[in-house]
Amino acid sequence: MTREPELGLTARGTIDRVIDGDTVVVDLAFIGIPLHIRLLDCWAPERHTDAGKASTSFMETLVHDGTAVTVHVPTQDVDSLRDLLTFDRVLGEVWIAGDTQSLNERMVHSGHATETKEG
Structure with a gap:
């Protein structure tokens, strides 16, 4: 089965630091600055x-x-770059290199976060 790829920006990088249970800072070498990533569908206390x-x-x-x-x-519902930001963080998904389950999913499945803000 063929399908179009999901719209978005995908890149490799390295973790710079952990902020909390739903935000990490990632160094994406191609942009030259650390980027705060707020994990989508992952609401930690x-x-x-x-x-x-x-x-x-x-x-x-x-x-x-x-x-x-x-x-x-993801950028499918984005009209401008500002739409990607929340509290100066970019909304996204993060995977450890070679892993098939995102950090977003791992945090939710572990019980340390929920998929929605309401829990």
């Missing part, structure tokens, strides 16, 4: 709470500074 600290710690067991990743930023 606020990091100042006990659950948020646990979520952040779990994320840090999955990735750390230098971990090779692939980032996908």
Whole structure:
């Protein structure tokens, strides 16, 4: 079966740091600056709470500074670059290089995040 690829920007990079259970900073060499990626469909508790600290710690067991990743930023419903940003973060999905399950999915499946803000 053939199909068109999903619209978006996909690139390889490395983790610069973990911010919390649903945000990581990725160094995408081709743009030359670290990019804050807010994981799509992944809502972790606020990091100042006990659950948020646990979520952040779990994320840090999955990735750390230098971990090779692939980032996908969907653009199918985007009219301008500003539409990709939320609180100066880009909405996207992140996979550890060679993995078939995204960090987004891993966080939700582990119970450290939910797919929706309401939980």
